Amino acid sequence: MNSMRYFLLAITAAQLAKTTNNDENALELNIFCAIANMAKDAKLENATASDLGQDYEDAWRDIQAIYTMTSNETYYEKGPVTGEKDKAGGGGKEPAYDSAWKTNKRKEFEDLKTKDFTGKQVQKYLRRAPSSFPQLTAIKIQKIYEQAAKLNSDVDQTTQQISAGEQAIVKAAHEALYGEDAAIKGDASDGADSYSFQADHGTACKKSAAAAGATLASDMVCLCASGAASQNADTNSKICDSTDTTFSAQQLDYSSQRGAITAFGHIMTSCSKKHSTPELNTANINNLLHAFRNAIGRHPGKGNDDHTYRFGKGKAASGSCSGEHGTADVCISYAQVLGKNTGRKDALTAIKWVDKLLTVKGKLATREQQIKRKQHQLSAMITLAAVAESLYEEAAHGRPQADTKDPIPKPDKVDPPQTKACEKHKKNKTACENAGKCEWKGKSDTEGNCKPKEGEGQKTQGPNDGTAGGAAGVDCGKHQVQQACEAENNDVKPGHKAVCGRIDYVDGTGKLPRPECGSSSFLVNKEISLMALAFVSLPF
Structure with a gap:
């Protein structure tokens, strides 16, 4: 921001001390140079911070690797389905796979390295067949992979949207500077030509000019060039910058389109040499248009000379922005443009290049929202990778679920x-x-x-089993009142298992019609069953 203020407002004391016709439009040129450099180079914000982008790529790669190394045998051996193919011998279709899966993508995952606790390089992810860890872990890894794959697709789509909008932004910025023409494509080949300028100074710059503000290029020539080609070079371009001897030695005139093209070339050379190039973004457009608005009419005038609409010094009395350097009547008058549009919400939009810059601003606002969305998507992938890492640890160190075919005796x-x-x-x-x-x-x-x-x-223990239902010789099932049921625990020492307790659920049977008094072992079974149910039901 400080550099922007300097860029717009800093005029040295030496410049201000110059004699009449020297540097009187220097401040205005500073503003125009900033806008012109910004529009010409159209430097856009990087759509992805370099560190975040690399972290995202690593995260997506790791999630794919974890999914692959913990997948079923078909996926591990063949990879994802790539399409369909005819079955050998006919008879329909069957899934098609990438024949180079093992040697390409899977090998990339298998070759990933990390450091162990000793600092030694080791394989980052080892093969863990689903049969070697809990099924619930496999389900969660599957869910993480599906979310990551969807997120990766969303990132690609957002990236395409950002890229597709970039050329339109650059094209609109160049149209603000050079004008609208079929030759303007939105790339480095764009430049000023006859379509950028009016036939002469009077049509483009004077108080009566209806074409003032048609292009920024034209207004820049109005600010520094004489109306006629015959004026003395000593009193010519110095009104914009007398400190750059190369620039101030040029004879700038707007007597024709060809003369304007030449003058604009000299002005842009000075702008690119002496001034930085602001990034093309909404904040800089706002700041520069604010500076432009405040500089219009900053030089005092007399009578009804319409100094309110002048950009540049102009002649103090009855100045018409004639382009006469001898009387310092060099400026752009927006009287015909702004004077008829004071009723608009923003009268400044009557200046065509300003209106075009506001179009650019709207497109940039859309792009900035897309960039924010992409950054959120990239961050989400990094978060998913952290979850996937913890699930891989579960798979690497977990035990398979108990096989119901071999119940524990x-x-x-x-x-x-x-x-x-x-x-x-x-x-x-x-x-x-x-x-x-x-x-x-x-x-x-x-x-x-x-x-x-x-x-x-x-005997086989049941919820109301007499002797076996509680401790030796205790019939928990005989108690119908909760206080009596709990009284069986009066002699239980601290830290020891309770004898009886109220139950309303039996594992494998379901909820009981009414609560009963049963062995404490059933209370443990009930707790484990409910914990497992709650864990499976967690939102994921």
């Missing part, structure tokens, strides 16, 4: 009374075996243990 539940009955015969093999429900396990007929036979005194 449940511990036997023993009936305490039957156990006590058998223990009475622990020193007598014959008595033990004659008891019917006991079997002898010992070294001799008198040395060993008498225990219940397998299947005898053993």
Whole structure:
């Protein structure tokens, strides 16, 4: 911003001390040079910050790599489906794949490196088959990949929209400077020609000129050139800049289109040499048009000389912007243009090149929104990559889900009374075996243990199972009142498992018709089941 202020307003004390006709339009030329350089070069904001763009590319690559290295065998071996092909021998279509998948894209993912805790370069992602980690992790990786693929497509679309709008912006900026013509394409080949200027100075610059403001190029010549080709060079271009001896030695005139083209060339050479080039953006357009607006009519006048509409010094009395350097009557009068448009919301739009710059501003505003959207998309991909990394760690170190075909065996539940009955015969093999429900396990007929036979005194635990429903000898199911159910836990020591508790859900069965008092082991099963359900139901 400071450089912009200097660019617009800085006129050295030496310039201000010059004699009449020297540098009197220097401030106005500064403003025009800034606008002209900006429009000519049309330097646009970079659509993607270099660091963010590279981070995005790395993130999308890593997500693809994680998805590939944890994918099913078909995808891992063949890659994504690229289309369809005829089945061998006919009979319909089948998926087509990239034959170079393994040696190209997959190899790129397999060759990615990272540093381990010792600083050694190691393979970043190892193959992890889906069978080696929880199915829920595989589902989440799939979701992340689908979101990332959609996001990548959105980024491509936004990039295309930004690119497609760039030429239209440059073209409109060049039209503000050079004028509208079929020759203006919106590229480096654009330049000033006869379509940029009027037939002579009177048509383009004077108080009576209806074509004032048709192009910025024409107004720039009006600001510095004489109306006739015969005026003395010593009192010519110095009115705009006497410090640049190369420029001030030029004879500038607007006596014809050809003379104007030559004069404009000298002016632009000075502008590009002495002034920087502002970026073409909405803020700079606003600032420069504000400076232009404030400089119109800055030189005082007398009577009804319409000095309010003059840009440049002009003659103090009855000045008509005649292009006469001897009397310093060099300026552009917008009297015919602005004087008839004071009722508009912004009368300045009656100046054609100003209106064209405002068109550029509108296109730039759209582009700036597209750039913001793209930056959000790039950041979102980087965030997704961080999530994918954590899921890869789950896959790398997780265990597969339990196979329901091989259930975990449940511990036997023993009936305490039957156990006590058998223990009475622990020193007598014959008595033990004659008891019917006991079997002898010992070294001799008198040395060993008498225990219940397998299947005898053993019960499958249920939510209301009497003895097995709680601790030994506790029938949790008999309690119908919550206080009585919880009273069974009075003797439980701190840190030990509760004996009984109220339950309303049994794993594998569902919700009970009414709450019951059951073994605390069912409370644990219930908690695990609900936790798993909640985890699967999390929004993703």
